[in-house]
Amino acid sequence: MNWVFLIFGGIFEVVFATCLAKAKETSGQEMYLWYAGFLVSLTISMLLLIKATQTLPIGTAYAVWTGIGAVGTVLVGILAFNEPATLWRIIFLTTLIGSIVGLKAVSH
Template sequence: MSWILLVVAGFCEVGFAFCLGKAKFSTGNTAGFWLLGFLLFLAVSMILLYRATQVLPIGTAYAIWTGIGAAGTALLGILVFKEPAHFWRIFFLSTLIISIVGLKFVSN
């Protein structure tokens, strides 16, 4: 169950980064709603990360949480915000994802 909480926490990290990106391009009330979404995703992400670290080693949990957030945010940047998707960026994102999966397999 802790692994599921950790993965959901990682996706919530992607959610709060996405909300920040959308708020950057918004004004007025719309920006406020995106910032509210940021705060909600941030709170849920932190609570779930805390719950996961009650069972999983902190180093492993934090590395996986940030890895999911970094990889997911970079992929969203490419797909939604039209950021560059050159070979080396995709290559290093792939190595990050492989490292996240590897940490899962070598953890108790």
């Protein structure tokens, strides 16, 4: 069950990074709403990470949580913010995904 918490925590990391990007693009009240979304998402992400680390090794949990956030944020950047999807970005993203899966596979 703690792997589920960790995965959702990583997803909320993507959400808070996306909120930061959207806040940068807006102004006024809309900007503050995006910052509020950032704070809520950050809090949820951290609480889920804390819950997951009650039984998972901290090194593995943190690496997987960060990796999910990194992969997800790059994908959101490519799909929603028109960031480039170069060959090297895709190669390194694939390597990162392989590393996350590998950490999960070797963890008890």
